[in-house]
Amino acid sequence: MAKVMMKGNEAMGLAAIKGGCRAFFGYPITPQNEIPEYLARVMPEYGGVFLQAESEVAAINMIYGASGAGVRSMTSSSSPGIALKQEGITYIAGAELPCVIINVMRGGPGLGGIQPSQADYKQVTRGGGNGDYYLLAFAPENLQETVNIVKEAFDLAEIYRNPVMIAVDGLIGQMMEPVDVDMEIPKREIPEKTWATTGTLGKRERNVVNSLYLDPQALENHSLKLKAKYDLMREKEQRYELVNVDHSEIVIVAYGTMARICRSAMEILNEKGINVGLLRPISIYPFPEKAFAELPSTVKGLLTCELSTGQMIDDVKIANNGKLPIGFFGRTGGMLPEPEEIVDAVIKMIGGMKNE
Amino acid sequence: MSNVLFKRTEALTSKEFSYCPGCTHGIIHRIVAEVLEELNILDRTIGVSPVGCAVMNYEYFNCDMQQASHGRAPAVATGIKRVLPNNIVFTYQGDGDLASIGTAEIVHAAHRSENITVIFVNNAIYGMTGGQMAPTTLVGQKTTTSPTGRDPRHSGYPIKISEMLATIPGATYIERVSVHNPQNVRKAKQAVKRAFEMQIQGKGFSMVEFVSTCPVNWGKTPQDALNWLVDNMIPYYPLGVYRQPEAGEKNE
Numbered sequence: 122m123a124k125v126m127m128k129g130n131e132a133m134g135l136a137a138i139k140g141g142c143r144a145f146f147g148y149p150i151t152p153q154n155e156i157p158e159y160l161a162r163v164m165p166e167y168g169g170v171f172l173q174a175e176s177e178v179a180a181i182n183m184i185y186g187a188s189g190a191g192v193r194s195m196t197s198s199s200s201p202g203i204a205l206k207q208e209g210i211t212y213i214a215g216a217e218l219p220c221v222i223i224n225v226m227r228g229g230p231g232l233g234g235i236q237p238s239q240a241d242y243k244q245v246t247r248g249g250g251n252g253d254y255y256l257l258a259f260a261p262e263n264l265q266e267t268v269n270i271v272k273e274a275f276d277l278a279e280i281y282r283n284p285v286m287i288a289v290d291g292l293i294g295q296m297m298e299p300v301d302v303d304m305e306i307p308k309r310e311i312p313e314k315t316w317a318t319t320g321t322l323g324k325r326e327r328n329v330v331n332s333l334y335l336d337p338q339a340l341e342n343h344s345l346k347l348k349a350k351y352d353l354m355r356e357k358e359q360r361y362e363l364v365n366v367d368h369s370e371i372v373i374v375a376y377g378t379m380a381r382i383c384r385s386a387m388e389i390l391n392e393k394g395i396n397v398g399l400l401r402p403i404s405i406y407p408f409p410e411k412a413f414a415e416l417p418s419t420v421k422g423l424l425t426c427e428l429s430t431g432q433m434i435d436d437v438k439i440a441n442n443g444k445l446p447i448g449f450f451g452r453t454g455g456m457l458p459e460p461e462e463i464v465d466a467v468i469k470m471i472g473g474m475k476n477e
Numbered sequence: 478m479s480n481v482l483f484k485r486t487e488a489l490t491s492k493e494f495s496y497c498p499g500c501t502h503g504i505i506h507r508i509v510a511e512v513l514e515e516l517n518i519l520d521r522t523i524g525v526s527p528v529g530c531a532v533m534n535y536e537y538f539n540c541d542m543q544q545a546s547h548g549r550a551p552a553v554a555t556g557i558k559r560v561l562p563n564n565i566v567f568t569y570q571g572d573g574d575l576a577s578i579g580t581a582e583i584v585h586a587a588h589r590s591e592n593i594t595v596i597f598v599n600n601a602i603y604g605m606t607g608g609q610m611a612p613t614t615l616v617g618q619k620t621t622t623s624p625t626g627r628d629p630r631h632s633g634y635p636i637k638i639s640e641m642l643a644t645i646p647g648a649t650y651i652e653r654v655s656v657h658n659p660q661n662v663r664k665a666k667q668a669v670k671r672a673f674e675m676q677i678q679g680k681g682f683s684m685v686e687f688v689s690t691c692p693v694n695w696g697k698t699p700q701d702a703l704n705w706l707v708d709n710m711i712p713y714y715p716l717g718v719y720r721q722p723e724a725g726e727k728n729e
C-alpha cells in the first residue's frame with residue numbers, strides 16, 4: 122500500500138489493529154487522546170473490544186484479564202496515567218502475560234505539562250512497578266518506524282510473554298506524516314497460548330493466571346526464569362541506528378524526537394565542516410550496548426541529548442564503561458531545543474576536549 | 478456448622494482449604510462451587526481471585542482462574558468477559574478488597590452492568606493482614622487499627638455496599654445473605670444460583686454479599702463468632718434482596 126498522511130496517534134491505533142489487537146482499554150489523557158478516539162470508531166469494524174475504563178488502574182487490570190484470556194490487548198496513556206498503570210504492569214509481567222502499552226510521554230513530575238518530553242525514561246526502562254522485572258521498550262523516531270514497531274510489538278509480547286512499551290512523545294503522537302501501515306514486518310513464529318484462561322471446555326487441565334509465589338524458593342525460581350527472558354531480550358532485541366560515526370570525533374546519543382532535532386543540528390555542523398555522528402537507540406530496554414562496541418576508535422567523545430534533565434545518560438555511561446568522555450545537553454518540561462542549541466553544545470564539547 | 482452436608486463437588490479441587498477453623502470462607506466456596514456444578518457451567522467458567530484470605534482460591538475452584546491485584550478483580554473480570562462474552566466470569570472478594578481499595582472498580586463494573594457475578598465476603602475486618610479495621614467494621618468494634626473501637630467521628634460509619642450498589646441502575650441483581658445456619662446456607666445457595674442465572678441470561682451485573690466470620694481476628698471461638706454475627710452484623714447489614722429485575726421480566 123502507498124503511504125498516506127496520518128496523525129501519529131491515529132496511525133498507532135490503526136497499526137495496533139493491523140498487529141492483531143482486538144481489545145483496547147484506556148482512559149483519556151492528553152496528548153494521546155486520538156488513540157482511544159480512533160479505536161472507539163474503528164475497533165468495532167474489526168470485531169474487537171473498545172472500552173473506556175474508569176481509570177488507568179482499571180484499564181491496565183482489564184488488559185490483565187483480556188490478555189490472560191488470550192486476546193491481543195493494548196492500552197495507551199501518557200506519563201501520569203502510566204504512573205497509575207504500574208501496579209497492573211508488574212502483575213502482567215509477573216503473570217507472564219503479553220500486552221502492548223503506548224506511552225505518549227509529556228512533561229512531569231506531578232501533573233507536569235502536556236508538551237513533548239522524555240522525562241519518563243527511567244520509569245519506562247527500570248520496570249516502574251515493584252519487583253525484578255523489565256518491559257521490552259522501544260522509542261521510535263518517526264511515524265513509519267513507530268507504526269512498524271507497534272505491529273511487531275504484539276508478536277514480541279507473545280514470544281516473550283511480557284509487556285511491551287512503546288514510548289514516544291507528544292510530538293510523534295500529534296504530527297502528521299506519510300505512513301504505510303501495511304509495510305511488511307518480520308515474520309516470527311508465535312507460540313500457542315496454551316496458558317490462556319478460556320474455560321477448560323472439559324478438554325484440558327485448568328489454567329491459572331497468577332503472580333503469587335508464597336514459597337521464596339518458588340519465587341526465586343520464577344524470578345530467574347524471568348531474568349533468563351530479559352537476558353534473551355538483551356541478546357536479541359537491541360535495536361539502534363548508527364549515522365555517520367565513521368567520520369566523526371563526536372557522536373551524539375539521542376532517541377525519538379530529540380534524535381530528529383539532532384539530525385538537523387548535524388546538517389548545520391556539517392556545513393560548518395564539523396562532522397558529527399549519531400547513535401540512536403531504538404530499543405531503550407534492552408539498551409543498545411552493542412552499538413557502543415561498534416564505534417570506531419576515531420570517536421573521541423559522546424554527547425547525550427535528551428528531553429529531560431538527564432536520564433538515559435546513566436545507560437550511556439554503563440555502555441561506555443568509562444572509555445570516552447560524555448557530555449550532556451537537555452531541555453525539559455516540554456521545551457524543544459532549536460538545532461542551534463545542540464550545535465553550540467557540540468562546539469563547546471569539542472573546545473573543552475581540546476583544552477584538556 | 479456440623480449439620481451442613483459436606484459432599485465433594487467436582488467444582489472444587491482436592492486441595493485442602495487454608496482457612497482458619499470456623500471461618501465461613503470455606504462454606505461460601507462450597508456454595509459457589511456447587512452452583513457452578515449444578516448449572517453445568519464449570520468448564521466455561523473463569524474465576525478471579527482477590528487479595529485477601531481467599532487469595533489462593535485459584536487452587537480451590539476447579540476451573541480456569543486469574544489472580545487479580547488488590548481490589549481490581551472487577552476490572553480483571555471486565556477484561557475477560559468483554560473478550561469472552563460467552564464464558565461465565567465471577568470474582569470472589571473480601572471487604573477490604575471490594576469495599577476499600579476496590580470501590581472504584583466495583584462501582585463502575587456495576588454501573589456498566591458488566592455481565593459478571595461478584596461474590597462479596599464481608600467479615601467486617603481485614604483478615605489476611607491480621608485484623609485491621611475495614612470500611613465495614615462496626616461502630617465500637619475493636620480491631621488492631623481501631624484499638625478502642627471504631628469511632629465514627631474518626632473513621633466514619635460502616636459502609637453498606639449492597640445498599641449502595643442497589644442505587645446504581647446497571648446493577649441487575651444484589652442480595653445479602655449469611656451462612657450462620659443450614660437454613661441460611663440454603664438461601665445463600667439460592668441467591669448465588671440466581672446471580673449466576675442472571676449472568677447466563679445476559680442480564681448484567683449480579684452480586685451476592687455474604688456477611689461472614691473471622692473468628693481469629695475477632696478474638697472469638699467459631700460458635701461465639703457466629704453468635705456475634707447474628708447479634709451485631711445482621712442488624713446493621715440486613716439480609717435480603719436489594720435489587721432484582723422488575724417482576725414480569727424475571728421469567729422470560
Ligand SMILES: Cc1ncc(C[n+]2csc(CCOP(=O)(O)OP(=O)(O)O)c2C)c(N)n1
Pocket residue numbers: 528529530531547570571572573574575598600602603604605606611691
Ligand atoms: C496493593 C496492596 N495493598 C495492600 C495489600 C495487603 N493486603 C493483603 S490482604 C489485605 C486485606 C484483605 O482483607 P479483606 O479483603 O477484607 O479479605 P479477608 O482477608 O478478610 O478475607 C491487604 C490490605 C496488598 N496485598 N496489596
Ligand code: SF4
Pocket residue numbers: 495496497499500501502530600604605690691692693694
Ligand atoms: S483470618 Fe479470618 S477471614 Fe482469614 S481465614 Fe482466618 S478466620 Fe477466615
